[in-house]
Amino acid sequence: MASINRIVMAKACRTLIRTLEPETLDVAEISGKFGERFPFRSYFNYQYPEYDICDGPLRDQDGEIGQFDLIIADQVWEHLDFPYRATRNVWQSLRPGGYFLVAVPFFVPLHAAPVDNTRWSARGLKNFLIECGFEPDDIVAEQWGNRWAAMRNLIGPFPPVYDKETDVLHNEEDMPISAWALAQKKEA
Numbered sequence: 001m002a003s004i005n006r007i008v009m010a011k012a013c014r015t016l017i018r019t020l021e022p023e024t025l026d027v028a029e030i031s032g033k034f035g036e037r038f039p040f041r042s043y044f045n046y047q048y049p050e051y052d053i054c055d056g057p058l059r060d061q062d063g064e065i066g067q068f069d070l071i072i073a074d075q076v077w078e079h080l081d082f083p084y085r086a087t088r089n090v091w092q093s094l095r096p097g098g099y100f101l102v103a104v105p106f107f108v109p110l111h112a113a114p115v116d117n118t119r120w121s122a123r124g125l126k127n128f129l130i131e132c133g134f135e136p137d138d139i140v141a142e143q144w145g146n147r148w149a150a151m152r153n154l155i156g157p158f159p160p161v162y163d164k165e166t167d168v169l170h171n172e173e174d175m176p177i178s179a180w181a182l183a184q185k186k187e188a
Contacts, residue, residue: 001162002161003162004160005105005108005159005178008144009144009178012180013034013180014037016101016140016180017070020069020099023039024069026040026041026069026095027042027068027070028044028046028058029045030072030073030090031073032045032074034103040070044060044068053086053089054089057089057092057093067095068094068095068098069097070098070099071093071100072101074101074103075104075105076102077120078104078105078117078118079116079117081115083118084131087102087128095185096186096187097185100129100184102129103179104120104125104179105119106120106145106177107119107145107153107175108159121143125180125181126181129181129183135186138184138185139181139183139184140182141179141180145171145178146168146169146177147172149167149177153177
């Protein structure tokens, strides 16, 4: 069952991936399963704690730094102790012209898995990605939320399961629940 926190974000992220022609992409996903639904040319999944993106770039089975067209991090970056370091490692693992799709919560309770450290709005996420080496014009960052979803997060249970009969999905820019960004690494 889907959480109200992810309905709009997941739809927007699926749309972004479809615009990239998924069947042409070599993809890595970090500690998630969002990308399993797409017909990528190749798909590799790196799970924590076996693989910690904070420790270094993504490596293939031969120990070489992987080179991917798209790297997905869905609901992961808020749990990292060193998100800047991790994003620089993603940068190294992208081919020139490759993309990094990152989706994070904003207004939700702390949820340790094993820790919970950071929150970004769309603007904060874009600024963070710029500091990590992506060009401002090569980043699309968005956010979604509303007071109803915020209240559902506060009163529990968490995460609140989406009820299409009672939950509203309109967006209030001043009440973000989740944020996401697609950043492209410049061509060489």
